Amino acid sequence: xxxxxxxxxxxxxxxxxxxxxxxxxxxxxxxxxxxxxxxxxxxxxxxxxxxxxxxxxxxxxxxxxxxxxxxxxxxxxxxxxxxxxxxxxxxxxxxxxxxxxxxxxxxxxxxxxxxxxxxxxxxxxxxxxxxxxxxxxxxxxxxxxxxxxxxxxxxxxxxxxxxxxxxxxxxxxxxxxxxxxxxxxxxxxxxxxxxxxxxxxxxxxxxxxxxxxxxxxxxxxxxxxxxxxxxxxxxxxxxxxxxxxxxxxxxxxxxxxxxxxxxxxxxxxxxxxxxxxxxxxxxxxxxxxxxxxxxxxxxxxxxxxxxxxxxxxxxxxxxxxxxxxxxxxxxxxxxxxxxxxxxxxxxxxxxxxxxxxxxxxxxxxxxxxxxxxxxxxxxxxxxxxxxxxxxxxxxxxxxxxxxxxxxxxxxxxxxxxxxxxxxxxxxxxxxxxxxxxxxxxxxxxxxxxxxxxxxxxxxxxxxxxxxxxxxxxxx
Numbered sequence: 001x002x003x004x005x006x007x008x009x010x011x012x013x014x015x016x017x018x019x020x021x022x023x024x025x026x027x028x029x030x031x032x033x034x035x036x037x038x039x040x041x042x043x044x045x046x047x048x049x050x051x052x053x054x055x056x057x058x059x060x061x062x063x064x065x066x067x068x069x070x071x072x073x074x075x076x077x078x079x080x081x082x083x084x085x086x087x088x089x090x091x092x093x094x095x096x097x098x099x100x101x102x103x104x105x106x107x108x109x110x111x112x113x114x115x116x117x118x119x120x121x122x123x124x125x126x127x128x129x130x131x132x133x134x135x136x137x138x139x140x141x142x143x144x145x146x147x148x149x150x151x152x153x154x155x156x157x158x159x160x161x162x163x164x165x166x167x168x169x170x171x172x173x174x175x176x177x178x179x180x181x182x183x184x185x186x187x188x189x190x191x192x193x194x195x196x197x198x199x200x201x202x203x204x205x206x207x208x209x210x211x212x213x214x215x216x217x218x219x220x221x222x223x224x225x226x227x228x229x230x231x232x233x234x235x236x237x238x239x240x241x242x243x244x245x246x247x248x249x250x251x252x253x254x255x256x257x258x259x260x261x262x263x264x265x266x267x268x269x270x271x272x273x274x275x276x277x278x279x280x281x282x283x284x285x286x287x288x289x290x291x292x293x294x295x296x297x298x299x300x301x302x303x304x305x306x307x308x309x310x311x312x313x314x315x316x317x318x319x320x321x322x323x324x325x326x327x328x329x330x331x332x333x334x335x336x337x338x339x340x341x342x343x344x345x346x347x348x349x350x351x352x353x354x355x356x357x358x359x360x361x362x363x364x365x366x367x368x369x370x371x372x373x374x375x376x377x378x379x380x381x382x383x384x385x386x387x388x389x390x391x392x393x394x395x396x397x398x399x400x401x402x403x404x405x406x407x408x409x410x411x412x413x414x415x416x417x418x419x420x421x422x423x424x425x426x427x428x429x430x431x432x433x434x435x436x437x438x439x440x441x442x443x444x445x446x447x448x449x450x451x452x453x454x455x456x457x458x459x460x461x462x463x464x465x466x467x468x469x470x471x472x473x474x475x
Contacts, residue, residue, distance in 0.1 A: 019055030098143030231263030
């Protein structure tokens, strides 16, 4: 490979001759071969926006001329569009608090601006990575601001998918609104519940998730641009902070605000922990739902078999005809991974010291992964499972008939002791509860139909309340 020689504060560096990046990026490639994953495209887009806003602010403050501004803005727009993503090759986990990513952006934009001005790359006489592209900035305000923007871009897709999944679940809730099933507590038979009610509860949990995520990610709209190294704003013009945040808002089309305390905004990342926590809770709710669905779909002969998933792929390499709930299983695994991401983010946030948290690279890497995997999990759960779930009505009806859970509705009418006796008899003799109740003579067939009304047993109130009041008056 042909190289050019660049010089930085540590000496000479060989850089691929046509690369838009420079010496510091090249050193980072050598130092940080960790995940072999490179900067997220949304992070590249965000950092291009930050550099563009900074250039405009520096021009308005009188520190950048019109000619250079034009070339820099054009180069930034190309970065924002993704045209130079292949030049952002530093590892996502790196030392230096993100300096390698920031300097990569500075070098790429400076060299591309030089090309546009018909100047040689790697020379930096006309446009310099630090003196022009990074003027009035530090990695310590550029990197967290870019990371927050990238997270906000990504979470839009997640919220859309959660809304769509919620709508799919509500559709199933309506479809199953009149189907009675056995409720279960402790994995034991309990009072009846409607299948539609269970699905509605899943949608209710997702409603809370949507609100939580909106609230948590709204806090990321507070950025620390203008803080520079430690939050004091050294090397920025007095007018710079008031210009750059509105400019950045205009470019990214998100209403941002400047952190009220730039020192706090530079050293503390608790808003990112809160964002992570909201995603973790979504993972908890999704995984809980998939646990339930897998139980209800278990069988088909030796399990509950109350619902069936769409058949997506053969389930076994050795057992012919077996079909497994693979979509629910993959969502479970996404949730497990999200829980681990949240632990990493929590540790990274806690381990920051004094004026800067240097662990933001691993923090943002995990946050982006959480958002994207949850987005994909919600999509596949909706399209490949939820939309096609069917209720096995005959099995559901059979389990209700043979379960003793319905005896709870009779307890106010015949007493707890009698109800318990009948329930045990039904279980021991493997007979239907209805038969034994009628045999007991404690309740007439007509009254029993009123007490065991499906709607009455699955809403607040005492089934057969009028009968009970009439009986008490007679006493």
